Amino acid sequence: MKETDTRDFGASAVNVIAQGTQLQGNMVTSSDCRIDGALRGNIESKAKIIVGRSGVVEGNIKCANIEIEGSVKAESLLVTELISLKATANLIGNIETGKIAIEPGAEFSGNCKMRNNRPVAPQAAQPERK
Numbered sequence: 001m002k003e004t005d006t007r008d009f010g011a012s013a014v015n016v017i018a019q020g021t022q023l024q025g026n027m028v029t030s031s032d033c034r035i036d037g038a039l040r041g042n043i044e045s046k047a048k049i050i051v052g053r054s055g056v057v058e059g060n061i062k063c064a065n066i067e068i069e070g071s072v073k074a075e076s077l078l079v080t081e082l083i084s085l086k087a088t089a090n091l092i093g094n095i096e097t098g099k100i101a102i103e104p105g106a107e108f109s110g111n112c113k114m115r116n117n118r119p120v121a122p123q124a125a126q127p128e129r130k
Helices: none
Strands: 014-017 022-024 027-029 032-035 038-040 043-045 048-051 056-058 061-068 071-085 090-102 107-109 112-114
Touching: 032 043, 043 048
Parallel strands: 014 032, 022 038, 027 043, 032 048, 038 056, 043 061, 048 061, 056 071, 061 071, 071 090, 090 107, 090 112
Antiparallel strands: none
């Protein structure tokens, strides 16, 4: 009798694009992804993306978190939580994120828009001038 594999790999699986691998096309994933090779295309992930030191991405990125050690060239990076640029990172593109961390030595060229989810503190009433 053949045994059926009922394990759920989706929640814990990590996609890896190894160094020396070149992909062209869009990628959609619900799990973490590490890129040490080259990807020319857009990436959409509900999880974390890591662009390793040898990794190169040319395309728009939409994800929850991203850590960049390598090179990314994109029109837009939409990161719902945290973008982390390591000292070896080279990023060209416009960022929209909740939080950003940039190590000394990282190169970034583009615009950054921060979404502030904190409540706005009420301003004290100003006395009227006469």
